[in-house]
Each structure stands twice: as structure tokens, then as C-alpha cells.
Amino acid sequence: MRRTLLIGVGLVLLITVAVFTGCAKKEAKAVEFILNNGAEPESLDPHLISGVPEHRIYMALFEGLVAYDPETARAVPGLAESWEFSPDRTSITFKLRKTTWSDGTPITAQTVKDSWIRMLDPETAAPYAWFPAMFLKGAAEYNSGEAGPEALGVEVIDDYTLKVDLVGPLPYALDAFAHYSFAVVPLHAIEKYGNEWTRPENFVGNGPFVLEAWNPQEKITCVPNEKYWDRDAVKLDRVAFLPIDDNNTSYNMYLNGELDWQTTVPTDRIKEAQLRADYHVNPILATYYYIFNNKRKPLDDPRVRKALSMAVNRKELVERVTQAGQIPAYGIVPPMEGYAGVKGLGEDLERAKALLAEAGYPNGEGFPELTILYNTSEGHKKIAEFIQQQWKVNLGIEVKLMNQEWKTYLATRRAGDFEIARAGWVGDYQDPNTFLDMFVTGGDMNDAFYSNPEYDALIHKAATMEPGPERFDVLMQAEELLITQDHAIMPLYFYVTINLIDTDKWGGWYPNVMDIHPVKNIYLKQ
Numbered sequence: 001m002r003r004t005l006l007i008g009v010g011l012v013l014l015i016t017v018a019v020f021t022g023c024a025k026k027e028a029k030a031v032e033f034i035l036n037n038g039a040e041p042e043s044l045d046p047h048l049i050s051g052v053p054e055h056r057i058y059m060a061l062f063e064g065l066v067a068y069d070p071e072t073a074r075a076v077p078g079l080a081e082s083w084e085f086s087p088d089r090t091s092i093t094f095k096l097r098k099t100t101w102s103d104g105t106p107i108t109a110q111t112v113k114d115s116w117i118r119m120l121d122p123e124t125a126a127p128y129a130w131f132p133a134m135f136l137k138g139a140a141e142y143n144s145g146e147a148g149p150e151a152l153g154v155e156v157i158d159d160y161t162l163k164v165d166l167v168g169p170l171p172y173a174l175d176a177f178a179h180y181s182f183a184v185v186p187l188h189a190i191e192k193y194g195n196e197w198t199r200p201e202n203f204v205g206n207g208p209f210v211l212e213a214w215n216p217q218e219k220i221t222c223v224p225n226e227k228y229w230d231r232d233a234v235k236l237d238r239v240a241f242l243p244i245d246d247n248n249t250s251y252n253m254y255l256n257g258e259l260d261w262q263t264t265v266p267t268d269r270i271k272e273a274q275l276r277a278d279y280h281v282n283p284i285l286a287t288y289y290y291i292f293n294n295k296r297k298p299l300d301d302p303r304v305r306k307a308l309s310m311a312v313n314r315k316e317l318v319e320r321v322t323q324a325g326q327i328p329a330y331g332i333v334p335p336m337e338g339y340a341g342v343k344g345l346g347e348d349l350e351r352a353k354a355l356l357a358e359a360g361y362p363n364g365e366g367f368p369e370l371t372i373l374y375n376t377s378e379g380h381k382k383i384a385e386f387i388q389q390q391w392k393v394n395l396g397i398e399v400k401l402m403n404q405e406w407k408t409y410l411a412t413r414r415a416g417d418f419e420i421a422r423a424g425w426v427g428d429y430q431d432p433n434t435f436l437d438m439f440v441t442g443g444d445m446n447d448a449f450y451s452n453p454e455y456d457a458l459i460h461k462a463a464t465m466e467p468g469p470e471r472f473d474v475l476m477q478a479e480e481l482l483i484t485q486d487h488a489i490m491p492l493y494f495y496v497t498i499n500l501i502d503t504d505k506w507g508g509w510y511p512n513v514m515d516i517h518p519v520k521n522i523y524l525k526q
Contacts, residue, residue, distance in 0.1 A: 030237035031524045033506070035261035036250040039375075039406035040217055040243040044198040046183030047119045050127040050445075051410065052426060057241055058180045059518045060222050061205040065094050065112065065162075066178045070521040073430070073514035075174045079107065079184060079206065080162075089169040089466075091153075096160040099229040101186050102203075102210045109162040115184045117142075117149045127414065128181040130444040131428065134437050134463065135173055137165040171467035172431035179428050208234045208520035217243060222519075235508075235523035245376045245406065254500050261509070261517075262500040267379050270323040270498075278502045281325055282511035285334050285427035286495035287435065288326070290372070290387070294488055295449045296419050298368065302486055303359040309490040310345050310352035311394040312387060317492060321386050322379070324498050329491040331483050332425070333435045336513075339472050341432075342479045345487065349394055356395055364396030371400045374422040375409035383492070384422065413447045421447065424495070426515065432475045433462060439482055439489075450488035455481045 039053045046058050059068070067078035080094040100106050119126050120133065120143045133140040137153030153165030166173055176182070186197070186204040193202040203211040208230065209222035220241040224234045242259070244250040247266040251273075254262035265273040273279045292299045292308075299305060314328030327334075330344025353363070361367040372387065374380040384401045391397050399420070404412060413421050427434040438445035440456045458478040465471040482488055497515045508521035 031235070032238040032240060033236045033260050033519060033522055033524075034240040034242065034258070035519075036244045036253070036259050036263055037220075037241040038243070038250075038263060039245055041220070041241075042407050042410060044203075044211065044214070044220075046180045046185060047124055047126045047128075049180060051406070053241075053243070053406070055180060056517075056519075057220060057222075058183065059207070059516075060209040060239055060241075060520070061203075061207040061211060062180070062183050062185075063207045064177055064179070064182045064184060065096075066174065067520075068178050068514075068516045068518055070508060070516075070518055071510045071512060073175075073512045073516045075178050078178070079112070083174070089166075089171070091163060091165045092173065093157070094162045094164065096162065097229055098160060099206070100227050101189075102205050102225050102227050103186075103189070104227060105186070105188055105204070107184065107206060108159040109156045110159070111187070112162055112184050113152075113154045113156055114187055116154060116182065117152065118185065118187065118190075119181060119183070120152070121149070126181070127444055128179075130438070131176075131179060131181040135166055135170060135176060137167050140167075168464040169466050170463060171471075172429045172433065175429040208518075209239060212238070219243070230520075234520055236519065239519045247378050251500075260501065260506065263498075264379070265324070265498050265500065267321060267323055267382055273498075273500065274324075276500070277504075278500050280497070280499045280501065280503075280511055282497045282515075283327075283334075283513065284495045284497045284515045285336060285430060285434075285513050286424060286515070287329055287332055287334060288383075288422075288424050288492050288495060289329070289332065290490040290492065291413070291418075291421045291423050291448045292487075292489060293416060293419050293421075293447075293449060294451075295416065298359060298361070299370075299419060301359050303355040304361075305487045305490070306345055307352040307355040307359070307395065308391065309487060310348045310355070312390050312490070312492070313347060314492055317383065317386055321382050322493065325496045326493040327496075329494045331479055332489065332491055333432045333475075333479055334427075334494040336430065336432065338469065339432045339475070342476065342483050344483050344491065352395065356397075361397070367395075367397040369398050369400060370419040371402050372420045372422070373402050373404065373409065373412060373418040376403050376405050380422055416447070416449060423447070423489075426495075430513065432472065432479070433459070436475060436478050436482070437463075448488045450482065450486065452481055452486055455486075 037053045041054045043049050063078045065080040066075035069076045081097040082095045084093050120129050120139050122145050129143050133143050138151035141147035141151050155163040189197045189204040200211050200213050208228050210225045212221040212223045214220045222239045251266050253259045292305045318326040331342040333341045335341050372384045374384050388399050437459050439450050440459050441451040462471050462474045507523045507525045509517050
């Protein structure tokens with residue numbers, strides 16, 4: 001697969017002149033950057049997405065009030081050129097830059113407000129609507145149908161000034177506004193084309209790139225947006241997102257020079273990859289875990305959930321199976337500055353057997369055959385096989401494995417049509433709350449169907465508190481309930497990022513704790 005493209009008739013004419021005048025100028029070539037995105041995106045509509053593959057594409061095609069710093073993954077100016085917090089930090093006033101959509105239509109403060117109203121409209125059924133509802137005053141009420149859009153605490157001061165009321169001080173709020181659930185969308189194009197507005201011929205965006213082509217299960221390509229306010233900072237001439245879910249295939253393509261950025265490595269080739277200069281491994285705020293469907297028998301019994309979890313040897317899992325330096329996890333929140341995380345239940349095989357017996361299944365007798373659901377990936381398969389073997393040997397119970405491709409897997413999880421499912425969570429911002437608020441009762445991402453009023457109260461209390469140790473203590477109490485007392489999920493390990501990219505060749509790509517790498521910043525080094 002070719003990584004460079006000729007840039008057009010003008011260049012051809014220039015080269016022709018150079019040849020005739022005897023100049024030995026080197027042919028200039030456009031620069032294409034090709035990455036494996038791991039899966040076919042669920043959608044390109046920012047209000048209808050929820051996964052990492054979709055997030056990478058979002059950052060190319062759209063930009064919210066703030067964007068991500070490629071080195072720190074913290075908020076930097078985007079559509080908003082500046083902002084100011086109120087003294088009590090419960091509101092932010094954004095000053096928007098004067099810019100347009102890719103079709104030239106102006107973007108104003110009213111566009112932002114109307115976009116958020118669409119996102120939160122119950123009719124939109126946005127899978128991530130719960131996220132802005134955790135920040136914007138009145139958003140939860142509107143999204144739940146308890147109030148109309150007038151309840152939303154967003155005020156258009158003038159065409160380029162927007163005041164946003166928050167539900168509390170929320171020390172992580174600014175970084176969160178970079179998330180796609182706060183996306184600004186082209187409502188005029190959506191009104192004109194309906195659900196087909198994301199087709200290449202209808203597409204309108206405000207990011208550094210615009211959609212050029214979308215060939216399902218093959219690739220998505222983007223080219224620079226000439227209307228983008230920071231167009232001069234965009235150095236790539238084309239970006240191609242490939243949806244390859246077979247890690248061996250994509251890894252071999254990278255080795256063959258057909259990919260410029262490979263976002264994972266097959267587990268059985270980790271040792272080989274670790275010898276390469278272009279192999280990058282870095283701690284990240286992300287957790288790999290299994291979801292127990294808390295509504296399904298026998299998983300509705302916390303003794304069963306605890307027994308299953310305490311019978312899995314995480315150290316053996318990361319050393320024998322994942323092999324890339326992942327850290328065994330017993331809580332959902334990875335350690336971060338000011339927050340150590342909970343110790344969790346740990347591993348205790350005798351206690352696990354006793355709990356299973358108390359639940360009515362001594363030595364696993366009479367335990368129903370459950371199924372582990374995972375999305376298609378050789379790595380997820382090997383982990384599931386390891387868990388399957390651990391439970392068989394340690395507890396005497398049998399489980400089946402079932403894999404589904406990404407879209408189907410997400411739909412199955414959301415529908416609750418599973419017993420045990422693999423999951424991973426990358427923090428949306430750098431605060432423990434991003435791992436905890438999704439488990440509140442009725443939360444859209446609460447696929448475990450966990451519910452504990454005490455837990456809900458702690459999460460809501462933390463949202464009203466100032467930054468500092470006292471707030472972290474409240475979040476720690478919530479995590480203890482979720483993990484140590486109720487054990488709604490089974491944490492397995494904290495991720496490290498595994499990337500293959502030649503940073504001697506490509507600039508603007510930096511390791512960071514969010515594993516966020518906007519393609520806007522990537523460039524070919526000369």
C-alpha cells in the first residue's frame with residue numbers, strides 16, 4: 001500500500017517545467033498517514049459513538065470547544081479561543097473564535113448550544129448522553145425527559161460568547177469538554193440529509209480534516225479541511241483509518257511498511273516487538289475488566305461474583321498471556337496523582353471456594369454453564385480462554401466463549417443480552433471520577449446493571465466538592481462499595497499502551513497517559 005500520493009496537476013506542470021529547464025529538483029509528494037484503527041466505526045456521527053476507534057476518527061473530523069494537547073492530553077483551545085471560570089468554579093464562560101464549517105457556514109455560540117440540545121434529546125438516544133449530563137446543569141433532567149431543553153444551563157451571551165453552568169466545581173470539567181459527547185455538529189447538514197449526513201458526499205465537519213471516502217470494512221480516508229481555523233498546522237495530506245481487527249494481519253502489514261501506526265501487537269509476538277526501536281509501551285489510565293450481568297442468576301449473588309474473581313490469578317494472566325507489562329488490577333481506578341485506588345479482594349482460592357459453596361454450588365456442583373462474551377480479537381480470545389481454564393481448574397465450573405464483531409458486541413452489551421462480558425475503559429479525563437460515574441444506577445454505560453443508592457449518593461456528593469483530598473476520600477468510599485463490597489465487575493489489569501510507530505520518521509506523536517494522539521499534530525520529519 002502506497003503511503004505517498006501525487007498532489008495534482010499543478011505539481012505535474014511544475015515538474016515538467018523543471019525537466020525542460022534541466023533542473024534536477026526532487027519530485028514533491030503528498031504525505032499519507034495510514035493507521036490501523038482496529039474496528040469498523042459504529043458511526044461517524046459524534047452523538048452516536050462510544051468507542052476508541054470512533055474517537056480517533058472524531059478527533060480528525062471534528063473539534064469541540066477545546067481539543068487535546070498531543071503531549072499531555074490536557075485541554076487546549078479549539079473552537080473556543082479562551083475561557084474563564086466563575087470564582088466558585090461552577091460556571092465557565094467560553095469565547096469562541098470566528099470560524100466556519102467545512103462548507104463555509106458560520107459556527108456560533110447558538111450552534112454549540114443547539115448541538116448539545118440534540119445530543120441530550122432523549123429522541124437522539126445518544127449512548128454517551130450520560131457524560132455531559134454529569135457536567136451540565138439541567139442536562140440530566142432534560143435527557144431523562146423530566147424537563148425540556150430550557151432546563152439546560154447553557155446561555156448564549158452573543159454570537160461568540162457562551163456561558164455554561166456546571167452541576168458543581170468539577171475540577172476536571174475543562175478537560176472533559178474535549179470529549180466527543182460535547183461535540184458541535186452541523187445541524188444544517190443533518191436537517192438536509194438526515195441520517196445520511198455522514199456520507200462523504202454530504203459530510204460537513206469543523207475538524208482539521210474532512211471525510212474523503214468511507215469504504216466499509218476497508219478504510220476511511222480524510223483530507224485537510226481548508227476551512228479549519230488552524231489549517232497551517234495540518235501537515236498531512238491524507239489520513240487513512242483501516243478497520244483491521246486481526247492483530248496478526250495488521251502487525252504483519254506494519255512490518256511490511258503498509259501501516260505507519262499500529263495500535264497493538266499480537267500477544268505471541270510481544271517479545272519480538274519489544275526488540276524494535278519503534279515499539280512504544282507506556283502506562284495509561286485504562287482498565288481491562290470483565291462485566292458481570294448483575295441481573296442474571298447466579299451472577300445477581302455477590303458471593304458468586306466474588307468467588308469468580310478471587311479464583312483468577314492476575315499475575316499469571318499478565319505474565320503468561322498479555323506479556324506487555326500490564327499491571328494486575330483489583331480495583332477499577334488506576335493509580336493516579338493523589339489517588340492510590342482500592343486494594344480490592346485480591347486472590348484467595350480457599351475463600352473463593354467457600355463463597356461458591358455458600359451460594360449453593362459446592363465444588364462448582366450445579367453451577368449453570370455461563371458464557372463469556374468478547375469482541376473479535378486474538379488477544380481478547382486468549383484472555384477469555386485463560387479465565388475459562390482458571391474457573392474450570394480452581395472452581396470446577398464450565399463457561400463457554402462467544403465472540404462478536406465490534407458493532408454487534410456493543411449492541412449485545414447495551415441490550416444486556418449477556419452473562420459475562422469483557423470490557424475496557426480508558427479514562428475520558430484525568431480524574432478517578434471518569435472510572436466511577438458510569439456505574440451509577442441507570443447510567444447508560446452501566447452495562448453491569450449495578451445499583452446501590454449509597455454508591456450513587458457518594459458519586460453525586462463528590463461532584464459538588466472542591467478539588468482536594470476530601471473529595472478523593474469520597475470517591476474512594478464509592479470504589480470500595482463497587483469493588484470490595486458489591487464486586488459488580490471483575491478488574492483484571494491496568495493497561496499499558498502498546499504502539500508501533502517510527503518517531504524518527506513521524507513527528508507530533510507522543511506517549512501520554514490517555515493514549516490520545518490527534519492526527520492533526522502528526523507530520524513527516526524531513
